Amino acid sequence: MSKLKPDVSIVYSGIFSRWDSQSEKLPQFLQATVHVPATLDIEFGFIVRIRKAKNQRLRYCIYHPNIPDDEGNTRPPFDGEVFIKENDWKFYLGDCIWSPVDNKTGDWRMTLELNDKIVADKTFKVHPVLDN
Numbered sequence: 001m002s003k004l005k006p007d008v009s010i011v012y013s014g015i016f017s018r019w020d021s022q023s024e025k026l027p028q029f030l031q032a033t034v035h036v037p038a039t040l041d042i043e044f045g046f047i048v049r050i051r052k053a054k055n056q057r058l059r060y061c062i063y064h065p066n067i068p069d070d071e072g073n074t075r076p077p078f079d080g081e082v083f084i085k086e087n088d089w090k091f092y093l094g095d096c097i098w099s100p101v102d103n104k105t106g107d108w109r110m111t112l113e114l115n116d117k118i119v120a121d122k123t124f125k126v127h128p129v130l131d132n
Contacts, residue, residue, distance in 0.1 A: 006053035008112070008119040013046040016094060026092045036108075036126045038101045045094020045110060048120050054087045059113040062095055065106025065126070097126065 015036065016027035026047055036044045050058070061079040069075050082091070093112060097104050105126050112120040 004052035006056065006114055006119070007051040008053075008114065009049050010120055010122065011047045011049050011090065013122055014044060016043045016045065016092070018043050018096070019092060019094060026090060027094070034122070034124050036097075036124050037129045038097055038105050038126050039129060040099060040101055041096055043094055043096045044108075044124050044126075045092060046120065046122050047090055047092050048112060050084055050089050050091060050114075050119075052087060053084045053114060054089070056084050056114060058082050058084055058091065060093050061111050061113075062093070063107075063109040063111075064095075065104070065108060067103055093120075102128070 012029040012032070014029070014033040015031040016029055018041065019027040027043060029047070036042060059079065059081050061077050063077045064075050067075045078095070091112075093110050095108065095110075105128055107123050108126055109121070109123045111118050
């Protein structure tokens with residue numbers, strides 16, 4: 001285990017271009033905000049820069065606001081782990097709104113953990129789009 005203390009900072013937070021999970025490219029940052037309109041396919045989240053933590057395990061979690069699954073049960077948080085690939089590495093954690101959009105409003109909390117400690121934590125407020 002490295003004796004270096006990991007350095008984690010949120011570089012961008014808000015709305016992004018559509019992210020391709022199969023690509024190494026991070027999505028393009030579009031707008032800084034924590035207020036997200038409940039619009040189909042809108043992508044939101046954050047990019048972190050992690051230094052001095054190569055080969056350590058990073059745990060991510062997205063807590064959805066009581067979104068039901070196909071059977072009507074509340075979806076569990078979406079979580080998983082990745083290995084930090086470099087000593088100066090950028091990572092995107094985000095999600096998008098899918099159909100139906102009306103049950104996606106509320107607080108979406110996104111966290112990253114390193115060595116069992118939360119190192120990044122952001123809550124996005126997804127709100128209904130008001131018609132004029």
